[in-house]
Amino acid sequence: MRGDVTDLSMFADKSFDIAFSNSVIEHLPTAESQLKMVHELKRVAGRYYLQTPNYWFPFEVHFLLPLFHFLPRAGRIWFLSRLGAPTTGAGWRRIEERLAAEYVDSIRLLTKSDLERLFGPSSRVLTERFFLLPKSLICIGDAP
Numbered sequence: 001m002r003g004d005v006t007d008l009s010m011f012a013d014k015s016f017d018i019a020f021s022n023s024v025i026e027h028l029p030t031a032e033s034q035l036k037m038v039h040e041l042k043r044v045a046g047r048y049y050l051q052t053p054n055y056w057f058p059f060e061v062h063f064l065l066p067l068f069h070f071l072p073r074a075g076r077i078w079f080l081s082r083l084g085a086p087t088t089g090a091g092w093r094r095i096e097e098r099l100a101a102e103y104v105d106s107i108r109l110l111t112k113s114d115l116e117r118l119f120g121p122s123s124r125v126l127t128e129r130f131f132l133l134p135k136s137l138i139c140i141g142d143a144p
Helices: 031-044 073-083 097-105 112-119
Strands: 016-022 045-053 085-087 091-093 123-130 133-142
Touching: 016 031, 031 045, 031 112, 045 112, 073 085, 073 097, 112 123, 112 133
Parallel strands: 016 045
Antiparallel strands: 045 133, 085 091, 123 133
């Protein structure tokens, strides 16, 4: 089934026991779209489990580059369009500047406080660690 995680209107309220999301929310480009996703998860399920990469992890898993996401937007676009990035199966290649901008804008990593703000006080945000570094965030809770 295909759908839009910000509009799950094809499902009635509390249609599911649990809503599960693994590395999706960071692909929504705005805080507003991320909040819509959270509202929909809470609406369609009694409980939720959401995992997302942690902004503070030093290795950016989408671009396969260390510290990449800490660069300003213009720096990330410049890097991808001039120096390139590793790609699955195609080695290292440059990305045309317009596409590099779209790619950069398609990833919006979250912090623990971002998730706490999005989900509210009824949720718990846990940190998954890799050699003591905060790799991922997991948000769990019961929907109201």
